[in-house]
Every structure is written in structure tokens, then in C-alpha cells.
Amino acid sequence: MSVATERTTFSSVNPATGEVVAEHPVSDDAAVAEAIERARTASEWWGDLGWKERRLRLLNIKGALTRNLNRMAELIHQETGKPLQDAQLETIMAIVHLDWAARNARKTLGPRTVFPGVASLNQKAVLEYQPLGVVGVIGPWNYPIFTPMGSIAYALAAGNAVVFKPSEFTPGVGVLLAELVAGVVPEQPVLQTVTGLGATGAALASSPGVNKIAFTGSARTAKKVMAACAENLTPIVAECGGKDACIVDADADLDAAADAALWGAMSNAGQTCIGVERVYVVDGAYDAFLDKLTEKARDLRPGFDREAAYGPITMPGQLDIIERHIKDALDKGGTAVVGGADSVRKPYVEPVILTGVPDDSSAVREETFGPTITVHRVKDLDEAIDKANQGNYGLAGTIFSKNKSRAMDAARRMRSGMTSINAFASFAMIAALPFGGVGESGFGRIHGADGLREFARPKAIARTRFTLPMNLTSFERTDKEMARILQMINMMHAKRYKR
Template identity: 85%
Template sequence: MSVATEKPTTFASLNPATGETVADHPVHDAAAVGAAIDRAREAAEWWRALGWKERRVRLLNVKGALTRNLNRMAELIHQETGKTLQDAQIETIMAITHLDWAARNAQKTLGPRSVFPGVMAINQKCVLEYQALGVVGVIGPWNYPIFTPMGSIAYALAAGNAVVFKPSEFTPGVGTLVAELVAGVIPEQPVLQVVTGFGETGAALASSPKVDKVAFTGSYRTAKRVMAACAENLTPIVAECGGKDACIVDADADLDAAAGSALWGAMSNAGQTCIGVERIYVVDEVYDAFLAKLTAKAKDLRPGFDREAAYGPITMPGQLDIIERHIKDALDKGGKAVVGGPDSVRKPYVEPVVLTDVPDESSAVSEETFGPTITVHRVRDLDEAVEKANKTNYGLAGSIFSGNKTRALEAARKMRSGMTSINAFAAFAQVAALPFGGVGESGFGRIHGADGLREFARPKAITRQRFTVPPNLTSFDRTEKDMARVLQLITMVHGKRYKR
């Protein structure tokens, strides 16, 4: 006789560096998620009715509360992810700046505006506005547990929605603290709620017919499952699904700056960055000099959990096997480890690994590694670098280092990515006014900026007839003579030939 195993009602978030329990959190089942969504629907009505000014003031006060608790938040991120305390502080600062921008720019971006109706509808007063969706479900990642979800939470709230947030099971405490800070400023209604748990909790959120949109960050494989759940109710989704980002180094680039930025992009947060540098393409004439600078800098880095460590442990234990497999596959296919190697994987840490001569078919080049490893490739010129950089199913971000502004801009436009930085790493992420998102297996839709605000609102078009204009074409009373006049007008206005 089989005995049914009871599902756990709580789970522990663990410090990946020490294995110690940070805190215990509830496992919210489908019923609990449904109850949170019901509360959110009521809260959304109240929140929307407050209007732009009142929401702005409250969100700016939430920003103030987060700022005053910056070190508390950073310490919790440090404990739950293992990333360095300074990196956690930088992440929190970026979340604060995005919350500030969303609060200050929501009305200007989404509020009512007049639209010129055109000659054929000159008697119409036209208004375009963006209305709140209602309830937004946010499913967040563990690698940037406040910055990344804040790109959806802040913009959804600013647009007038209520939010139900499911943080990663690796960082539930961060999500819980965010909700606590919001509730402290906005106690009247639960405009932001957190549900914690595993995949089943996220599935309950995504599959609810009472959720008006889902914002997801994670792997493209999981995104497909979330999309399938959303499809049952035609729930729209914005998805950010990681990348295999490239850094390009031109012949006239500042090699010291390029090496420093590329190394930070590859190794910070133990390489667990969706927009992290995983491939570097260097023009032939500066390849050797660049590689020498990069390897010298990489050898000085040390992972650990102490204040002097360059970066922390691998947060998700299962990722260690992927990193190890990618390193070994690169070497088996003829690649060389100029810094580190297979022995660099010392659980839960991975020491810096720099690989060269790695063929394109290697998993280290074609698959997302999500670890402190990097492949460096010699290319003929900038055109070949862009061509190589674009040979991936991903398309999230990238960086180009060049001394020629015109050539760099042209290459940036050709790069198949949602964002590209020139002579810096991921500068776009610090600019709240710029949209963030990818193409291909990196996902679709945008967070941040005006596009991010519009992502969580629906456009509403309103026309009001101010006066009548004969003839009325939308009437059975129109005549052949009326139609002839209209055709004459259209020909006069639109029938011109334009010179090149």
C-alpha cells in the first residue's frame, strides 16, 4: 500500500557560499496564488482611480524607503545570491533609479494626448491615451533579484496596475522585502504582493485567467512553458530569456579600456548575467596585445564570499555542471585555456577561465554558459566580427570598442541585439529611459523606458465629432457627386510624384 507524500509547506533560501539557511518561506499553492490575484484585482481598481499624481507621489516614497533600506537590501541579496556586497549595492541603486524614472514619466508617456486627424477626418477631435491593464504577474530571476524584476514591477505600478510577484526560489527573501517596503508606504491596498515557491507557484500565476499580462525572466525553455500556460487564456507576455552576448574589439580601440570592460562583463556576478560578455571577437592586428592585457587582468581575480573577493559563488548548483561541460567541450574540440581550465571549477566557486581557438560549434560558443568563462576569437576585420557575433540564436545585447565613431555606430546597428554599448559595457542598463529586451531566443517585448511603460498599458483611441462636414461618406445618403469630389481631393493631396 503506497502512502501519499505530503508536499512541503515551507522551503529555505540558502546562502550558496556557505549552505546555511538565510530564511524559511511559504510554498504558495494554486489556491494561495488565486487569492492573491483576487486581492490584486480589487487593489488595481483603487490604484488606478488614484490618478497619475497620487501614484507618482506614492511610488517616489517607495523609492525613498528602498533608498533608506539600501544596505539592508544589499546584504540580503549578498546572502541569497552570494554576489559581493558592493555588486548588490550597485544592483539596488540601479533598481532605485528605474523606480524613480517610471514614477516621474508615467503620465507624460501614457496620459491623454491630442492626435491630428488628417484631412479626411478634420472634423474629429482625436485623443490617444494608455489605460492600465489590471493585474500584472511578474516572474523574476535569481541573478539580479531586485534590478531585473523592478524593470517590470515599477513600470507596471506606474502605469496603474497591481502586481503579483513570484521571485525565484533562490531569492524569495528579496521579493518579500520589496513587498514589505511597498506595503509600508502604501498600506491601503496590496498593490504589490509576493507569492513564493517553486515552478508550480509560477505556473499558477501564469495560467490564471484573472492575470492581464505576465512579465517573465528566465531561460527560453522555461519561457516556452510559461507562454503555453498564458496561451490558454490569451494572456500576453513579455519575456527576457538570456543571451550569448559578444564584445567586439576594433583595430583602433583603447585596448586597456576594452580589456577591463570585457573582463567585468564576463566575470562580474560570477558570469551569471544575461547581458554578460561570453564571446570576444578581436581584429587580427590587435589580437595578441588585447589577449595579453585580458589574461593579465583575469589572473588577478579571485572568487569568494569575503569583502576582498572579485565575485561570489555560482548561485544555482546545477549550473556548475554546465560550466564544467562547456570548458571540457571547448578543450576537446581543440580550444586552449590561457587562464584556468577544468580544474577552475571548485564548487561552489569557479575561478576565471579564458579560452582561445575555440571552434564555433563548441557549446562554449553556441550555448549560454552563465559562468565566469569567456572565449576570445581572432577575426579579419570589423565586418567579420559582426558576422560572427550574429551567428547565434540569441540576440540580447552586445558591446563594441572602437576609436572610430562612425564605424562603431554602423557596426552597432548591424549587431543583432536589442541593445548595444559602444566603448563601455552595458551602459544602456543604467539609462532608465532606454528600452531593454532582445530578439530570437533572448525573448520579446521591452521593459524600461517609455516602451516599458507602454508594455503594461493598452492604447485607447477616442474620437469626438466637433462639427459635420459634407459629404458624409459613412452614410447611405452619399451621392456619386459627393464621391467624385472626395476622389478629386484625394488625388490632389496624395497623387503627387516626388523627386528622389
């Protein structure tokens, strides 16, 4: 959490205690421009190092982050209020992705020869991926090391320099990360952190010196960032949250499903873009599932102490949205089986489980970003998928079923960028899998090979190895030569194929 103190500095504040964690400068347009200019020089040096040297340095950055894991986690704990163990788990996930990006960049992006085709046998065709140059990363506050690392690590591994603007609620995390990188790579500032409020991010997005922006945040803010990028035709990858669903089939392991749904909904105080906000349970399993879910939820308690299940709401303004969603659900006929309207006790929100909430309620349609969940009875898996796919978001989802083929079919039909089966968000820990959404959840991908390619420019090169008897791209081309090529094309491609 942050509070602006004056035009040149702002405070990061512990949202649980109200204590100031640290003071940070507000980077103005000039400071951002200077950082980008330094990054331009750094990107040329970093790109010229080659795959082997970048890999070595990135693995050493990973080592430095691992050695400072508890230091980073404590800072995340202080700036977000989330439990220390959750902050440690988040940092571990960031380390896993940094390791994968370092080890797989050359295999994914390195030069390769491709078959040129029969008509171009005299050509050697080469595909390679070149660095973009300077990548601007605008990070979120809810997972301040894991989420931006999905862009930072992959952009660095692809040969770019990065200018990172962390959320104004978690600036210290970005400052510490840049400090650790500089300790390993002192030659050039391949990763710089610029701190500030919204204007700092706007300066980064609108700069003509930035070759790509990686943004995580609300869809509303993403549209503003896209507009700024449009001025220079700067490409952008955007992850904009979701309203993710969990589907529980009639034959599901209900204990596992209830445990996963509860963690997906309540961990990090529900402030998770891929968190579970809606659960659709097939009729035969509904009552038993709801009993298990409510029983587990009643044991959860928010707080800042070591025994607390989750922490406070990091961004104060979100409390009003959570409260509005709960009240709207109840006003429209929903029932609170755990918690209720009085569960919002600033800065905390106690667990809330709602049933009988109509589909047009804001608690079902809009991203709540709090420790609330709506549980819905459906007649079968088809209805569950239809309801899960309603709305404008499409980030992630969860399926619980003991039938492998039914689960896989449901996962494919779910309108989402990622789906996990019989676990919550298992894809996030698998660095080889891409991460991103559809619809208002954004576009583009981080993580995996697709994440590496997101921060590289494909370059196609064709080299003539020998001269063909016919040169069809010449004014000296003859009618006889054209007739011969037409005959060959007909022989190769005119065939009718039967089923």
C-alpha cells in the same frame, strides 16, 4: 539557492555557506488565486488615484528602498552569494529605474490630442493609455531586485497592481520589497509577493485573472510560460538570456576594452544575461588585448569574503553546464590561457579564458552563465560582426573602437536589442532606454517609455466636433458626393514624386 523541505515550505539557502537564510511558504494555486483577486481590487483603486497621487507614492517607495538599501543588499548577498558591493550597486540601479518610471509615466502615457488628418477635420482625436489591471512578474535569481524592478516599477507607474513571484533561490528579496511597498501604500496591496517553486509561477501564468506576464529566465522555461499564457491569450514580455559578444576594433583602447570584457564576463560569477561570453578581436590588436585580459584575470578570486572578486554559482545545476562547456571547448582544440577544466571547484568557478575554440563548440553556441570567456581572432570588423551575429540569441553587445562612425555602424549592425560602445552595458543604467532582445533572447521591452507602454493599453477616441457637408458613411450618400471626395483624394494623393 533553495532546497524544498516539505510541500508547504521551502528554504532559501546561502549558496556559499549552505546556511539557511529563511523559510518561506509554497504558495499553492489557491494562494495565488487569492493574491490575484486582491490585486484586482487594488488595481481599480490604484488606477483611480490618478497620475499625481501614484507618482507621489512611487517616489516614496523609492525613498523607502533607498533608506533600506543596505538591508536589501545584505539579503541579496546572503541569497545569491554575490559580493555586498555588487548587491548595493544592483539596488542602486533598481532605485534609478523606479525614480524614472515614477517621474515619466504621465508624460509618456497621459492623454494627448493627435492631428486627425484633413479628411477628418471635424473630429477631435485623442490617444490615451489605460492600465491593464493585474500584471504578474516572474523574476530571476541572478539580479533579484534590479531585473524584476524593470517590470514592477513600470507596471505600477502605468497604473497596474503587481503580483510578484521571485525565484525560489531569492524569495526573501521579493518578500522584503513587498514589505517596503506596503509600508508606503497601506491602503491596498498594489504589490504582492507569492513565494514558491515552479508550480507557483505556473499558477500565476495560467490564471485568467492576470492581464499580462513579465518573465525573465531561460528560453526553455519561457516557452512553458508562453504555453500557459496562451490558454487565456494573456500577453507576455519575455527576457530569456543571451550569448553576448564584445567586439574589439584594431584602434580600440585595449586597457579599457580588457577591463570591460573582464568585468562583463566575470562579475556576478558570469551569471549575467547581458554578460560578455565571446570576444572578437581584430587581428592587429589580438595579441596585446589577450595579454592585458589574461594579466587582469589572474588577479581575480571567487569567494564569500569582502576581498573576493565575485561569489559562488548560485544555482548548483549550472556548475555541470559550465564544466561541460569548458571540457567541450578543450576537446575540440581550444586552449585555456587562464584556468581550465579544474577551475570548477564547487560552489565556485575560478576565471577561465579560452582561445582557439571552434564556432561549433557549446562554449561558443550555448549560454554558459559562468565566469568563462572565449577570445577569437578575426581579420576585420566585418568578420567580427558576422561571427557575433551567429547563433539564436540576440540580447546585448559591446563595441570598442576609437572611430565613432565605425563604432556606431557596428553597433547598428549587431543583432541585439542593446549595444554599448566603449563601455560594458552602459545602457542598463540609462532608465530612458528600452531593454530587451531578439530571437531566443525574447521579445517585448522593459525600461524607458517603451517599458511603460508595455504595461498599458492604448485607447483611441474620436469625437465628432461638427457635421461635415457630406456624410460618406451613410446609406443616404449620393453619387455626386462620392465623385467630389474622389476628386479631392486624387488632388491630394495622386502626385508622382521624383527622386
